[in-house]
Amino acid sequence: MDKLPAWADIVLVPLISLLLAAVISAIVILAIGQDPWEAVRVMVQGALGSSYGWGYTLYYTTSFIFTGLAVTVAYHASQFNIGGEGQAQIGGLGVALVCLAVPWPHWTLALPAAMVGAALFGAAWAAIPAYLQAKRGSHIVITTIMFNYIASALIVYLLVEVLRPAGQMDPATARFPAGAALPTFKDIPGLNLIFDKKVPANVTFFIAIAACFAVWILLWRTRLGYQIRAYGKSERAAIYAGISPVKVIMIAMLISGGLAGMMAINNVMGEAERLLQNSAEGAGFIGIAVALMGRNHPLGVFLAALLFGFLYQGGAEMGLWTSIPIELRLLLQGLVILFTGALDNMVRMMLVPFFRNRAKEAA
Amino acid sequence: MTGAQDSGARQATAAPTSAPPAIELRGISKAFGSVQANKDISIRVMPGTIHGIIGENGAGKSTLMSILYGFYKADAGEILIDGKPTQIPDSQAAIRAGIGMVFQHFKLVQNFTVLENIILGVEDGPLLRPSLSKARKELKRLAEEYELHVDPDETIEELSVGHQQRVEILKALYRQADILILDEPTGVLTPAEADHLFRILDNLRQQGKTIILITHKLREIMEITDTVSVMRRGEMTATVKTSETSPEQLAELMVGRKVLLHVPKGPANPGETVLEIENLRVVDEDKVERLKGVDLTIRAGEILGIAGVSGNGQSELLEVLGGYARATGTIRINGQEIDLTGKHSDAQSRRHRGIAHVPEDRHHYGLILDFAAWENMVFGYHNEPEYQKNAMIMDNDGIVEKTAAAMEHFDVRPPIPTLPAKSFSGGNQQKIVLAREIERNPDLLLVGQPTRGVDIGAIEFIHKRIVELRDAGKAVLLVSVELDEIMSLSDRIAVMFDGQIMGERLPDETNERELGLLMAGIRDTKGAA
Amino acid sequence: MDYATLIQVLDSALRLATPLLLACLAGLFSERGGIFDIGLEGKMLMAGMASGAVAFLTGLVWLGVGAAIGASILFSMIHGLASITFRGNQLISGVALNFLASGMTVLIAQALFRQGGRTPPLTGNARFSPIDLPFAEAMADVPIIGPLYAEVLSGHSTLVYVALLAVPVTWWVLYRTRFGLRLRAVGENPESVDTAGISVVRLRYSALVITGILCGLAGAYMATALQAGFGREMTAGRGYIALAALIFAKWRPWYALGATFLFGFLQALALRPDVIERSFGMAIPVPALDALPYILTVIVLAGFVGKAIPPRAGGQPYVKER
Amino acid sequence: DPALIYDLGGKFDKSFNEAAYGGAMRWVEETGGSYKELEMQSEAQREQALSRLAESGANPIVMTGFAFGDVLNSVAPEYPDTKFVIIDMVVDQPNVRSIVFTEEQGSYLVGMMAAKASKTGTVGFIGGMDIPLIRKFACGYVQGVKAANPDAVIVQNMTGTTPSAWNDPVKGSELTKAQISQGADVIYAAAGGTGIGVLQTAADEGILSIGVDSNQNHLHPGKVLTSMVKRVDNAVYESFMAGEAVEPGIAVMDLAAGGVGFAMDDNNAELVSEEMKAAVDEAAAKIIAGEISVHDYMSDNTCPVE
Numbered sequence A: 001m002d003k004l005p006a007w008a009d010i011v012l013v014p015l016i017s018l019l020l021a022a023v024i025s026a027i028v029i030l031a032i033g034q035d036p037w038e039a040v041r042v043m044v045q046g047a048l049g050s051s052y053g054w055g056y057t058l059y060y061t062t063s064f065i066f067t068g069l070a071v072t073v074a075y076h077a078s079q080f081n082i083g084g085e086g087q088a089q090i091g092g093l094g095v096a097l098v099c100l101a102v103p104w105p106h107w108t109l110a111l112p113a114a115m116v117g118a119a120l121f122g123a124a125w126a127a128i129p130a131y132l133q134a135k136r137g138s139h140i141v142i143t144t145i146m147f148n149y150i151a152s153a154l155i156v157y158l159l160v161e162v163l164r165p166a167g168q169m170d171p172a173t174a175r176f177p178a179g180a181a182l183p184t185f186k187d188i189p190g191l192n193l194i195f196d197k198k199v200p201a202n203v204t205f206f207i208a209i210a211a212c213f214a215v216w217i218l219l220w221r222t223r224l225g226y227q228i229r230a231y232g233k234s235e236r237a238a239i240y241a242g243i244s245p246v247k248v249i250m251i252a253m254l255i256s257g258g259l260a261g262m263m264a265i266n267n268v269m270g271e272a273e274r275l276l277q278n279s280a281e282g283a284g285f286i287g288i289a290v291a292l293m294g295r296n297h298p299l300g301v302f303l304a305a306l307l308f309g310f311l312y313q314g315g316a317e318m319g320l321w322t323s324i325p326i327e328l329r330l331l332l333q334g335l336v337i338l339f340t341g342a343l344d345n346m347v348r349m350m351l352v353p354f355f356r357n358r359a360k361e362a363a
Numbered sequence B: 001m002t003g004a005q006d007s008g009a010r011q012a013t014a015a016p017t018s019a020p021p022a023i024e025l026r027g028i029s030k031a032f033g034s035v036q037a038n039k040d041i042s043i044r045v046m047p048g049t050i051h052g053i054i055g056e057n058g059a060g061k062s063t064l065m066s067i068l069y070g071f072y073k074a075d076a077g078e079i080l081i082d083g084k085p086t087q088i089p090d091s092q093a094a095i096r097a098g099i100g101m102v103f104q105h106f107k108l109v110q111n112f113t114v115l116e117n118i119i120l121g122v123e124d125g126p127l128l129r130p131s132l133s134k135a136r137k138e139l140k141r142l143a144e145e146y147e148l149h150v151d152p153d154e155t156i157e158e159l160s161v162g163h164q165q166r167v168e169i170l171k172a173l174y175r176q177a178d179i180l181i182l183d184e185p186t187g188v189l190t191p192a193e194a195d196h197l198f199r200i201l202d203n204l205r206q207q208g209k210t211i212i213l214i215t216h217k218l219r220e221i222m223e224i225t226d227t228v229s230v231m232r233r234g235e236m237t238a239t240v241k242t243s244e245t246s247p248e249q250l251a252e253l254m255v256g257r258k259v260l261l262h263v264p265k266g267p268a269n270p271g272e273t274v275l276e277i278e279n280l281r282v283v284d285e286d287k288v289e290r291l292k293g294v295d296l297t298i299r300a301g302e303i304l305g306i307a308g309v310s311g312n313g314q315s316e317l318l319e320v321l322g323g324y325a326r327a328t329g330t331i332r333i334n335g336q337e338i339d340l341t342g343k344h345s346d347a348q349s350r351r352h353r354g355i356a357h358v359p360e361d362r363h364h365y366g367l368i369l370d371f372a373a374w375e376n377m378v379f380g381y382h383n384e385p386e387y388q389k390n391a392m393i394m395d396n397d398g399i400v401e402k403t404a405a406a407m408e409h410f411d412v413r414p415p416i417p418t419l420p421a422k423s424f425s426g427g428n429q430q431k432i433v434l435a436r437e438i439e440r441n442p443d444l445l446l447v448g449q450p451t452r453g454v455d456i457g458a459i460e461f462i463h464k465r466i467v468e469l470r471d472a473g474k475a476v477l478l479v480s481v482e483l484d485e486i487m488s489l490s491d492r493i494a495v496m497f498d499g500q501i502m503g504e505r506l507p508d509e510t511n512e513r514e515l516g517l518l519m520a521g522i523r524d525t526k527g528a529a
Numbered sequence C: 001m002d003y004a005t006l007i008q009v010l011d012s013a014l015r016l017a018t019p020l021l022l023a024c025l026a027g028l029f030s031e032r033g034g035i036f037d038i039g040l041e042g043k044m045l046m047a048g049m050a051s052g053a054v055a056f057l058t059g060l061v062w063l064g065v066g067a068a069i070g071a072s073i074l075f076s077m078i079h080g081l082a083s084i085t086f087r088g089n090q091l092i093s094g095v096a097l098n099f100l101a102s103g104m105t106v107l108i109a110q111a112l113f114r115q116g117g118r119t120p121p122l123t124g125n126a127r128f129s130p131i132d133l134p135f136a137e138a139m140a141d142v143p144i145i146g147p148l149y150a151e152v153l154s155g156h157s158t159l160v161y162v163a164l165l166a167v168p169v170t171w172w173v174l175y176r177t178r179f180g181l182r183l184r185a186v187g188e189n190p191e192s193v194d195t196a197g198i199s200v201v202r203l204r205y206s207a208l209v210i211t212g213i214l215c216g217l218a219g220a221y222m223a224t225a226l227q228a229g230f231g232r233e234m235t236a237g238r239g240y241i242a243l244a245a246l247i248f249a250k251w252r253p254w255y256a257l258g259a260t261f262l263f264g265f266l267q268a269l270a271l272r273p274d275v276i277e278r279s280f281g282m283a284i285p286v287p288a289l290d291a292l293p294y295i296l297t298v299i300v301l302a303g304f305v306g307k308a309i310p311p312r313a314g315g316q317p318y319v320k321e322r
Numbered sequence D: 001d002p003a004l005i006y007d008l009g010g011k012f013d014k015s016f017n018e019a020a021y022g023g024a025m026r027w028v029e030e031t032g033g034s035y036k037e038l039e040m041q042s043e044a045q046r047e048q049a050l051s052r053l054a055e056s057g058a059n060p061i062v063m064t065g066f067a068f069g070d071v072l073n074s075v076a077p078e079y080p081d082t083k084f085v086i087i088d089m090v091v092d093q094p095n096v097r098s099i100v101f102t103e104e105q106g107s108y109l110v111g112m113m114a115a116k117a118s119k120t121g122t123v124g125f126i127g128g129m130d131i132p133l134i135r136k137f138a139c140g141y142v143q144g145v146k147a148a149n150p151d152a153v154i155v156q157n158m159t160g161t162t163p164s165a166w167n168d169p170v171k172g173s174e175l176t177k178a179q180i181s182q183g184a185d186v187i188y189a190a191a192g193g194t195g196i197g198v199l200q201t202a203a204d205e206g207i208l209s210i211g212v213d214s215n216q217n218h219l220h221p222g223k224v225l226t227s228m229v230k231r232v233d234n235a236v237y238e239s240f241m242a243g244e245a246v247e248p249g250i251a252v253m254d255l256a257a258g259g260v261g262f263a264m265d266d267n268n269a270e271l272v273s274e275e276m277k278a279a280v281d282e283a284a285a286k287i288i289a290g291e292i293s294v295h296d297y298m299s300d301n302t303c304p305v306e
Ligand SMILES: Nc1ncnc2c1ncn2[C@@H]1O[C@H](COP(=O)(O)OP(=O)(O)OP(=O)(O)O)[C@@H](O)[C@H]1O
Pocket: B032, B033, B035, B036, B037, B055, B056, B057, B058, B059, B060, B061, B062, B063, B064, B104, C320, C321, C322
């Protein structure tokens, strides 16, 4: 197959994929008798048109950064972690246990503890599939899917039978103590000038950015990252270099699960302030799209998470203010994953003739 | 197998010269991306003969045969069967034209029975039962006619490799092939199985079948073929009658470069023993014994060259020493025994013991093609303290600097450390690997095929470096299929054949002819077959 | 558990196992042909919506089934395009199609009926009604096996029997026909098929068409037999349970029947906490029963109870020339 | 504009949420006004939905379902100028109106009808999510059944313990079959969207069912004995009518106020005998008069009869 220049592969292919997804979505909107332009307008206005909208967009972005990074780290070790959803939910359990165990006096103390809880629980949930892959060759994609379901059953059980306070009807934990409440953008000096209303975006956003940076350091600056990437590129070469496949798979998946779990800081601790059923709300799956769009690079993940934060918030607004159902964003999401992850060769082939002509002209 | 029977058979079935060739290929070319696997190849194979094809790894033999069998499409050229131009767009067409092929890597379905494999693709209708019973009968007949006995109800994964090969041959015969292609059939066989195979092939020839036999083993060529073609780097370099050639000539055609490169090097000053190997044995995944008790020693300041046709155990020897294949026996480095199976039997431990390794296959082992040159420059040594900034972070800037220096030193072109390895040419990729391994100043350097696919200028450079290392008092184990490389670089030569050391020679006291015979597994230097 | 209750639970298990069985056999064809399909869920969902909509609009359930098959095959073909023609990542394609289905079904149903992504309730000929097997009445009084026949086996909708019939048919096709031989071969070693002069691409697409048909039936069953209309996310993860059952069944048709019936039985039990409590003397949490199929599958995958070896070529696109 | 948020069962659950929708539609028809509405897709969306509607200036904001209670408690203070109305839950905030129903009374009446219509003497109850609110339904129902036929057997099942229990018709259908096999020939479904499966299966199997919240008699004419109507529609309608002037505090919609009752129409006319109707009407009158007191499960979390 003809090759594309690297920049086209990194920038153009995702953009074209996005464009294709958008065009098809627009056709679907037309087909159900609605106005695509109106949809776009409502989405942009609702997600980016006000500080309030941004407060939501950035909140979702934060979640998607974590799950996107989770997929990214695993990807570099050539592991496809579809278990972000379950890992994020179990991470939420970790957060809830930490937050409820101690009457936290101040969030600055609660946050680090909750982060540890989230990461440990998320990592633990990734550990079994990782071990089975590394040691017994059980396909990690299937096991992580199974673990998503097991996670949600476990959470339901715990919420209904164990963690629900007496007398409460809905399956949820008690509210976290006030000392564990994370400052939202409205509470942060400086930012409160822009965000004058209560928005869900909170300090976790900055932790997410730090996580992007940390993942970048990990993958491209540390020995461990070097080994992860080397193993991911070529198992045979890794063995020649004395890199242990079992170790790399385990560590990469534990980091991946930990990152997915950390997402819970944002939604469970920062927003809901209690653990609910299905707390991850599909963010684990969106992480796949984010990582694919972001070409498995933290910077790309950040940008793609922003895009998906926009789509998610914009989609919700669209569901609210137009008669286009909110499910359009599932469609869009599916299309983006399809074009960037599965039909990427098709997109490339569409571009090849263009570059071939240009190469000829140049010659 | 006895020579008398052989020659008798050959005379009995010699085809009349007037008949058109059973197969004729004209001007076949085939490229895989940038790799030109076949370049303008023409060949004629007469009916009722066995035609051998020899050539180095990657010479393009399998590709050529796959084209004949319709598995690949040629970029150019034409195919004539029995003198008639024939289109072979897919394997179905090849089967219809009476061609059967036994691939180097068998194309059998592992969890199918023999019978199911036999009928796959030539079923007699939408239901299996009639085809199966017909095949069962036919199989019985073929088994008797050609001494090809296998249990039709056994699944493939339960069969030995030799029996699997029989199934492949039966598959071709069941499809009424008149032309049978066998791609390196003996590579996976025990000597006894190989002998049996040759009896079968001889039998088939007597029945009038035409056979193309690809092999690396000169002895086999001499024993059974009527004519032989030699391929080199995608080209057909010669076709000769077997009776009019000799193993030495073939060895030269196959591996030898006409221009013998002169490597300027002084006499060796061997010092302490660096490497001792005793009774080293390796059994591979298919339970085939690849090393059958190898004993070797190398001293400091000495280059030991291992000559041999590829596939005789050299790769396994390097892999065991490099730390990524399992073995039994004893290996000592500087007098200390190393762990062959336990916790320290990995590649990292070997490097700590001062063993550096230039692997035979740089694309799959030596380099990560997507990594930049500087990242490849520490590959395998990435844990060394000198490449770290602190406990966690690698000293990337430092590595880039060191890489730039090393690239300068090893004349890697272009000397840009940030370029990905895949964008360097083969020769320059090899220099990157060599730079990495030699710059570490190891006690023992393992080098596999250091100049495969490398241009003349680079070869000279690489050779010079290896000699320099020796002169610095280090031990070098050199594996190469290029005889003249072995001859000109080595201080001592060991010849490997069939997982064993056939003998050791000093380069000044031997010649290519003698080595060629040893490589062919023939120890008696006077009475060639 | 007394016998009458057991009969009742078995009856319910058979109903609940049917969509799993159809989807599991669908996955079997695809994966035996070397194409991993985690998009069973999405195809079932699409099929459910299509059958609910068309059955309601035409009033004819069989047209609904036809539409279900059509919709499901369409998704199968997208999967084929991605994983066979363009050699993309089969797993990602499956994930994407599941998302697509979740969104698309609601969008279409909402556009057509404006009932929040449901299709209107089906009545009369727009829906399958139970049929009684011959002699069910007469057999009912025979001890032990009578109720088993009359209550458990008899009195289901046509598609239940289609699903049960699909098991021997699948077995027969797989092991007794030329197509089955080639299909199994292409999932194990596509080169063996290619060198035999058979088109790998055509075989794999045919397998996906069958997958589409069976998933279509599974979805149609959900919307027109088990329930009377399509509802948002009505498959509720059954596609994934079917996938789990497929692994549990080690990609074999009769085992698939066993595995899906077991999982159906677990689902039926989960509906009857009272029964569980009575027969086990303690309350087993419903979530534990819900999770059991997945846990069992992981155990099988881990190779602790007889290793599940997937078709060897599964998941990898067939690339002849690099 | 006013706004309405539906709970997880969805707007067209033919039951609880659809009743709310009906009220809103009535308001639209009469006033020609417009309102915003939103359907919950997941637990975690509730807070966002509330604050987004409040943010958009909607007033009053009506929400159906107890599950909003917790989030409303934290959102309401953020928007002191917005009025909120929550149905089925008491939230003690100065700008919240809490509307609760005496479901036990309505359930009592349909329980009586069930007992009278049953030929086997066994009747069934299928609840949605297992919470005190639904036990309140069950308890009232049991009391009514026992009042009409002290020997009656009542089979009870809850669909589940999570909100998905409101929208699981398959499970509703299977539970119905199970109860039929235990002899039940009248089944009362208090389970939101899950009830669709109950009513469907009851109709398929030829037994009677009792709908809930909305008048569900029309779903299977001649097969649904009656429906325990809970006038959620009135609650929504009145809240919309009152607009921003909606009065905070607790409002109890009981039998006397027409908040609950049983549905009679052409679809079930033939199923309800004169005698049955007279008996139930009489009981209703006595309840209103205070002569019969139906125990409220939620008052002490117990039920006097099983
Ligand atoms: N499917 C393929 N795609 C790309 N390149 C290929 C393919 N098959 C072979 N090649 C390349 O074509 C060249 C010739 O390979 P071929 O397999 O014909 O060699 P060979 O003479 O049979 O070698 P060996 O002795 O190792 O079997 C090699 O460089 C090989 O890497």
